[in-house]
Amino acid sequence: MKSLKLAEKRRSVREYKNKKLTEDDRKYLNQLIMEKPLIAEDASLEFVFVENGEKTAKDLDGGLAGYFGKMIEAPHYFVLLSDPKSKCYKIAGYVGEWLILNATKKDIGTCWIEVIDSEKVKEVLNIQSDKEAVALIAAGYPKKEYKLSNIYASIKRGSISALTDLGYPNIDSGYSKEIVSSRKSITEFVFIDEWGNVPDVEELEMRGIHEALFYMRLAPSYKNRQPWYFIVKGNEIDLFIQQSDEISSCIQCLDAGIAMFYFEVGLHDVGMKGKWNLSDFETSTDIPKDYKIAGRYQY
Ligand SMILES: Cc1cc2nc3c(=O)[nH]c(=O)nc-3n(C[C@H](O)[C@H](O)[C@H](O)COP(=O)(O)O)c2cc1C
Missing domain, CATH: 3.40.109.10 (NADH Oxidase)
Structure with a gap:
């Protein structure tokens, strides 16, 4: 698998x-x-x-x-x-x-x-x-068994999910009665070249990263806050984490590491080999104050 x-x-x-x-x-x-x-x-x-x-x-x-x-x-x-x-x-x-x-x-x-x-x-x-x-x-061992299709039940109606693009038009989303944690759609947390520049799914497809992003959203995060934002440029992708005074820096970094792992798995699966660089990067001044760079994927 x-x-x-x-x-x-x-x-x-x-x-x-x-x-x-x-x-x-x-x-x-x-x-x-x-x-x-x-x-x-x-x-x-x-x-x-x-x-x-x-x-x-x-x-x-x-x-x-x-x-x-x-x-x-x-x-x-x-x-x-x-x-x-x-x-x-x-x-x-x-x-x-x-x-x-x-x-x-x-x-x-x-x-x-x-x-x-x-x-x-x-x-x-x-x-x-x-x-x-x-x-x-x-x-x-989990008490309940879950079908793979359950996850699709979480996709909010009307959200721009990449489901259809990924060839899953006939998902049986009515199957599950279980509560599944909901997720953002991919265009809610990705920018191209600079902060605020929202791509459409076709653009992400052209760059070959839509599938990796689609799965990346399934990453767990503390209280399901999904604090990740990506800026895609050239052969680099920066991961930003939305900071919160109410959450310890340890947890914010755990969330970052989890996201990095998921995204890397996704990118490797679609053949985009590369790795995360965790150096202390300077970021441009247009990044909002409450977002901090966590790592740069270089491929
Ligand atoms: C660092 C971290 C700490 C977490 N701590 C708890 C916890 O103490 N109790 C809990 O029920 N879930 C905890 N979770 C699980 C998240 O709530 C869960 O991943 C998120 O709601 C998404 O749901 P999913 O994992 O089923 O996709 C934690 C997750 C992370 C990443």
Whole structure:
């Protein structure tokens, strides 16, 4: 299966079967963690597997992790630890999502969980590390099975989606009764050459990036805020993240890293090889103050 197709299948799983991961699936995940993608070499990340999810959910519930301090109960968790630097946080997002997409291949359900108090989380889980616990990733078998077509149910009526362009005119979007997180249409977050210069889908098609963008929108983000904006120019694409005073810089960087991973997977799948450069780039003065460049894809 192309990685892009996995993006359609992945979703945040918040209800799990009361069943531990099989030996084979644990081995598979452990192996993945040992073979992290190249970018991980620029950040010394750690993944700590938590066996007893039931106890952990109780111990962390009530303020240490999860939206509003509410934990998601799962058979297991990974604790993702990183140095407290923005570049490392972005790489943590990238690598965490890489793990998630690969877990999806084996029908292992996952969900990012916000860490509210890193020190306490480490203490409760007895993790001896100087690094920061930046997020948890829940892992287990989803309670419900989802058809691939479910995702299409989320596309808002009237929005300019690329569905028809991608040859999916007959999607059975009435199938799902499940609530699926909605997504922006691609022309809502892409500019050509400069900020504010909104392209039409044909222009994105001409540049060969419409399909990658279409799937990119399926990337998870904190509270589904989809804070990404892209400026496409020549052989470079800049990713901007809308900043918020209410969200920690760690989470904003995780969102950036996750988006970078998805977009890269999409671009690679359509044959546009390249990679993200996470240097501190200067940006032109026409970028609104609350948007910050997170990386530049060069191909
Ligand atoms: C960094 C990060 C932290 C998240 N934390 C939580 C969380 O604590 N609780 C939760 O229910 N979902 C959490 N999510 C999941 C998002 O809410 C979810 O990805 C988004 O709503 C889109 O839905 P989808 O993943 O099903 O496509 C988190 C996502 C990210 C990227």
